[in-house]
Structure formats: C-alpha cells, structure tokens
Amino acid sequence: MTDKHLGELMRQCATATPFGRLAVVEQQAVFDWLIGGExxxxxxxxxxxxxxxPVEIARTTDGQPIYAPDADLSPxxxxxxK
Structure with missing residues (x-):
C-alpha cells in the first residue's frame, strides 16, 4: 500500500490526466518506475x-446550519x- 502523500499525488494526477484510467496497482507501478528511474x-x-x-445536526430558525462543536469546516x- 502507498503512503498517504503518494496516494494523494496519484489521485491528483488521475483526475487531471488519462492516468485515471489505470487501476491503482498500475498507477503505483508507474510512480515506482518514475521515481526509481529518477x-x-x-x-x-x-x-x-x-x-x-460535516453533517449538520440542526438548523436555526432563520435556516442557518448548526454543526457539532468539534466539527472541522475547512474544505x-x-x-x-513522512
């Protein structure tokens, strides 16, 4: 299995290129070849x-969403x- 950073790099490449047509194992093999061959x-x-x-738990009377106190709203x- 790949580390999270390499997995995210593969995901970003797959969404913008035909690289996304490959299976994850094939994507990993391509990156191993690219990195290994420098x-x-x-x-x-x-x-x-x-x-x-995060999932809203309720709404205020004016329609604004209410989230759990520990909800992370960053996109x-x-x-x-590592």
Missing amino acids: HITRTGKALERPRLM TETVIM
Whole structure:
C-alpha cells in the first residue's frame, strides 16, 4: 500500500490526466518506475486533499446550519510526506 502523500499525488494526477484510467496497482507501478528511474523526485511539498463537509445536526430558525462543536469546516486536509 502507498503512503498517504503518494496516494494523494496519484489521485491528483488521475483526475487531471488519462492516468485515471489505470487501476491503482498500475498507477503505483508507474510512480515506482518514475521515481526509481529518477525521472521525477518527490520534494515533500504538502498536498491538499478535499475533505467531506460535516453533517449538520440542526438548523436555526432563520435556516442557518448548526454543526457539532468539534466539527472541522475547512474544505481541505493537508497531506504531508513522512
């Protein structure tokens, strides 16, 4: 299995290119070949992964959503290389 950073890099490449037509195992093989042959290097730049919005638990009288007190409303999650 890939680490989270490489997995997010593969996801971002797959959504913007025909790379997405490959199975995950095939995508991993392509990245192993690219990195192993020194065609690309991983710099460790943090990547942003889309995050699911929290579920609202209620609504105010004027229609505004109410979320749990610990709900994270940020639209993305940072993925760092370890």
